[in-house]
Amino acid sequence: MDEIGFLWTDAKMDKHERRWMAMFEALKEYKATHGHCRVPHKEGTLGIWVGTQRRLYTIDKLRRDRQEMLESIGFEWRLKRFVEVKKPEQETLWNSQYAKVVRFKEEYGHTCVPYRYPEDEGLGIWVHNQRIRNKNGTLRPDRKEKLDKVGFTWDFDEIYEKSWLDSYEELKQCYTKKLAIGTPLGKWVDYQRIRFANGSLEPERKAMLDEIGFEWWE
Template sequence: AAGAGGRASRFEQRLEELAAYREQWGHAAPPLGTPLGRWAYAQRGRKAKGALSAERVAALEALGFGWEHPLDAEAAGGDAEALFEAMVARLEAFREENGHCAVKKKHNADPALGYWVNDMRIAKRERRLPAAQQAALEAMGFEWEARRQCGSAFMVGFRELCEYRDANDSIDVEAAAAREGAMEQEVRLAAWARAQRAARAKGLLSDKRVAFLEGIGFEW
């Protein structure tokens, strides 16, 4: 319930953030390296100790919240750098066995590795992955898009827009394309951006693709 003065409690605020996260990403398991992920981890711990009320348990479960996250055991030590190094070692073992780093999110042989790889992809997309960690992963041949997604025309355009953003610190390709002497890439990306807006206006752009674009600051 809201506290004095009608202000929402910290739990309610986080619950709203979790609902928004679920709306954007399609699940209620935020990455552990984020404030929301750490809060989710804490709720699992509170429930395990019997310290989470039935009302709050029900509110979380209504969002599809899971009480076990594959990365919980690895995160228990609280050392983010050690966790990264440990997961990189597991990824290296996967690469040695399979010849690539394209771990599926639902990797039955090592569920934690699958979730961690997905978390790294999201962290890079949201520009919160430390440069040193990104470089270490790229040196291994890390794939920033899941293989089942990366070949679509949308993902080709999306990746190019992300690369443009990283190089220019902006995704306003339409303004860039309108300038005299605009680069061919800017003109091409501007047309692609307009196509995405038109597709969304017609209800033809999936929620997942909308989430991808909004995750990098795309404006409609």
């Protein structure tokens, strides 16, 4: 068979797929030896690969078939962590950001701080990180409880979409009835202009704003 150039591996399988399968087989061997799939990062290539699969799963980027293959051998997506040591400076920083979220909620009525929030980019990133930590099980229970008390939005996409549409309808009413645009809505309007200017505004949303005569430049 070798003499006629027979391909013993699937010819349609590209190098990335072959590498993934090779690592998967290595993980199966690791489990057979150790009884689990919790490969430490210090183990080198396999440990790094295992960590990558968990990160991809956390952000919903892991292919479904790969997820199922890993689960078939008892792969654990969430690992038990050591109790986090509360460092004073970290507590101060976290509480400071939390207070900003509370103020944001009081002003806008929700906690959907945009990732690229122009008034405080650090806050948008911090809020995003809390959602990621909650999803992968690394957010401290006491912190989650505090965020829950202020109605923190864990499912950002769905609520943010509703928030955007609510503001859009409010602006539409202002245009139709020739009403003054208040401060919260005015900030939302400014933010749409900023997103349009930096190219991050979705085309369908720009089209909706164009339909009601939105003024992109004051």
